[in-house]
Amino acid sequence: MATLRRRVPFKSTEEDEGDRVLDEQEQEELIETLRKENEVSTAQYQLLITVLLGLSLSAQLLYLVTPSKRTPIANIFPIAPSHDDSPIPLSTLLTLISIFVHLSISLYCHYPRSLFNLILSPPPKPLPYDQAFALSAVAPALALFLWKPWQTLAWWSLGPCMVYVTYTVVQAIELGGNGVAELEELRPFVWRGLREFRIMDLSSPGPRNRMPTIDLNLMRHSLVLELSGVYALWPFCSYHPSYTIPLPMTLFLTYSPEWHAANSTPLRTEVRPGRRHITILSLPIELLNLVIMHLTLMDALSARMFCRAWRAASESRQVWRNILVQSIGNTIPRPFFLPKPLMECSSRELEALLRRWAAKWTLNDPVQWTKRLVSPESLEGRKAGTSFSLKMAPGGRWPFSGYDDGSVWCFDLGDDWRASSESEPHLLIPSAFPEARKSGTKVAIQIGLDFSSEEALGATLDTHHLTQLTLAVVSCLKDRTTNAQIDIWRVILPGPSDGGTPSPRGPKVEEGLSTFKEACMSGIKNCCLYGGAVAYTVSNGLGKCLVIVDWKMANGRTDVDTIPRYHIVCFRKSWTVHLLPGGLVLTGDVLGLISLFNWQEGCPSNARPGQEESKPIWQKAFIDVDSHAITTPLVIEDKIHIIIPTEREVFLLTVPFKLDTTRLDSIQLASVMKTLFGPALTVRSVKRIASKESLGDREPVPITLAMAPGGRWVFSAYDDGSVWCFDLSDDWEASSVVEPKLLIPSSFPDALLSGVKVDTVIAIDITSKEALGRAFYTHQLDQLTLAVVSSSRDSSPHTHVEIWRIHLLPDPSKGGTMSTDGPRLGERLSSFNDVSASQLSNCSLHGEAVAYTMENDPADCVVIIDWAAANGLVKVEELPRHCITSCSPQTVHLLPGGRIVTVQSGSLRVYNWKEDCPASTLQPQPGQPERAPTWQRPLWGILGPAIMPPAVFGNSIRIIIPAKREAFLLTVPLHDYRADAIHLQSLTKANFGNFPQAHKFGYRRAVGLHVFTNGLYSAQYCHGEDVGYEENSSSSNYRAFEFEYPAESAGDDPPHLLYDQYSNRTVLTSHALTYFVSISSTSLHTFPPINRNNT
Structure with a gap:
């Protein structure tokens, strides 16, 4: 029994090699090899038959123009004088027939797309082999009947011989093509030509006998669908036509008879009538799995509604693993992190992850949240308000914080956002200045995380589960005399148990990758890490600039004058810095300029930076841009995607992964959403003065105002009892003087005089x-x-x-x-x-x-x-x-x-x-x-x-x-006067007039927090490739929720706001990190982009 229960891993043996099933890639390689061999043999056969037909046809033409009608064979082998050497009767006519047969059978030897067929359009059809053989056999039969010499019989027998040779060669070529085609039929090649496959919903009212409909979008190959014995043929075409075809549940798919002739087998002209057809429902589930693997997420979800067999096939783990791997880098950013390694994720987990990424943000009303206090004992007496730099790893579980004594701590928020227990901080990296805490000297510190580059991820890049990352710590004493220190660490994140060994309590430092000194800094504003480069903004003896250092080359250097640096001089303060692949860096300054620099184009230098400002390779000025809200760039379809939010619009900056600096037009900026972030309403005003002369002796201060619909006519009552009318015109940008008009005189005419x-x-x-x-x-x-x-x-x-x-x-x-x-x-x-x-x-x-x-x-x-x-x-x-x-x-x-x-x-x-x-x-x-x-x-x-x-x-x-904090909808029935028939419901919760300063923008979604009332809002925007994208849609859905933030957060500075776009997790915390608040989800606020060419 123990032997039966014991799990024995699969081991490959030599005996298994013969029966081993090739995977998809090996099948492709094997079929491709056979196809190339078949093409070589086909070319050789075609050359052979072409040469033979050419020689035979030349001899026939020579015999036709010879007056003596002496055959070429008789010229080589003379006929004995005792034999009759006269030509057979009707030799000229028989020669013309032979030439016609040669030209006819030569049509079998041309490619369908050859120059011969292009000139003769439509190309002529060749004679069947039996008819060609019968015509060519008339001359040798007549020679044999007349007992002509063997030279004459051999000459006239060349025609039937050429017909037979041509037939044999063509059959050999076709047999090779059929062999490759039969191999391709053993795998789900039928669906490789489909770009889309969707089961369309026909549940709407209609005829009862309507059949299910499948929308097929052909991409490359031709298909034949057998519908009750009727064939529907779609010929080869270079564009992508869409067809909607009613199909019964038993759908038959076969190759088109013309497919091989048009694409792979030049000499194929017919299909054997006894060929077996393959039905979808008769395919084994393994082949159905391979079919669904090639579909997109939406198509796979639609295909499972076709029948039970398709649903069973779509629940395979291999299917969802293949869809996930194909999506990463195309529709899902690279890298993409799973909650556990890819090989440990089940099919349901993989499907849920893919659907969560593609689906819209779920709405919970009201907002659900939990508050977790931080254990003060674990902070070892550190005072509140000492956290200066806060970053969060993907997944939303591990925030990292740098304190003003130079130490770096991490916090475990857990995988369950509903947890309300205290969160115990964990000391990750001790301070580089241990004497600072004893002396009370503050340490300026900035940290940066790298979880995108191959150097940081290592072997986890293929498992799609984040188990390690690289952390940079830039710290400096605020005494302005001590040199700063930069440390690069590899941090190991806890993972599942391995071999009975429990996972560590929290992240731990595996090794120090680099450490070096930098000149003392009066302030550190930004820190960014990517691959082998670390970037930080400095204001010291080097001047005000952005410094980028190859930390591998600088490792171990303590002399600040020997460190090779890349300088980007910018006289304006940079609010954000993002290192990008390919030696690029993105900066955003206080003036709203988003700049892109190629920092590797210059040479590293340990000298002071120049006095001239660095020139970017790309730059764009934005109005009210919030560069703080720019999150980590993502790589999709070999392009770097960066979301740039402004107060009224959100833009998508696309940079090629390998940018050619000579073709800067490849950098594209597109609007992905028009909305309003920041103030509740931005007023564009035009001041128009009312003419005092028209008002007479009245004070130009009205008591009450009323405006008619349309906004043009304003009625005003003055303190003498008169009513006047003002025309603001239909052009709101007009700035001329408004002439008021007396509409109703006062009921008290003596009031103005008295x-x-x-x-x-x-x-x-x-x-x-x-x-x-x-x-x-x-x-x-x-x-x-x-x-x-x-x-x-x-x-x-x-x-x-x-x-x-x-x-x-x-x-x-x-x-x-x-x-x-x-x-x-x-x-x-x-x-x-x-x-x-x-x-x-x-x-x-x-x-x-x-x-x-x-x-x-x-x-x-x-x-x-x-x-x-x-x-x-x-x-x-x-x-x-x-x-x-x-x-x-x-x-x-x-x-x-x-x-x-x-x-x-x-x-x-x-x-x-x-x-x-x-x-x-x-x-x-x-x-x-x-x-x-x-x-x-x-x-x-x-x-x-x-x-x-x-x-x-x-x-x-x-x-x-x-x-002040909420808007309601009061509904009163028109004919029901009962009190319980009146309803009051909340429409939106927000602080009207205040504006958010703390917010984060991801690739698809954004979150924000109102500073004064702590009202939480969220946004979701669409890209051009998303399902449901509408370019010029005017519909909007705005809902903002009020979030009652704890009272201890009151102050001038907004609290920390963290957002993880992989898990949709939002975390709020105070500057003192005395607690964490996790929010499940928030509402939608979607404005599709507007065509900027028409605005």
């Missing part, structure tokens, strides 16, 4: 049918209604209310235009008086109802009046009012259906004023109880003045309620 102020509030109605008229159906705003509520402050006995109809289109009877006339005052719909008020505010108009707030100490209330019924009422005692007593809201909005929304004291309220507040002619009195709203909800920091007029969608009223 200097008495008049409280005036206005409101417009552009949503109800009463206000719009026919515009409600034509969808062109040509009129609206305007309410003017005014009250004089000189103890006037009443408040005057007027409702006017305003025409926005010119009067056609007078031939006016909008540019000269502007809005016209139409009829006055209503005019009435109300009780006097000490102050008016918040006016709203909808349909035949007008609402305004009257503040009368101590009785404050919201008054709602049916202006159509109140028209002409002068006595305030006769005015019917709907009053919401003891209410002084910040804003009011009338809604359809007799409801009103108010905002008061941090509470959002909805009243049903027609039912709950009956009309009464009694004036509001002090001490009246407050009306209970139909629905209310307390909201902190609600921005009442920012609420826009409601909109009606279907049978519901929707209104946006903004708050």
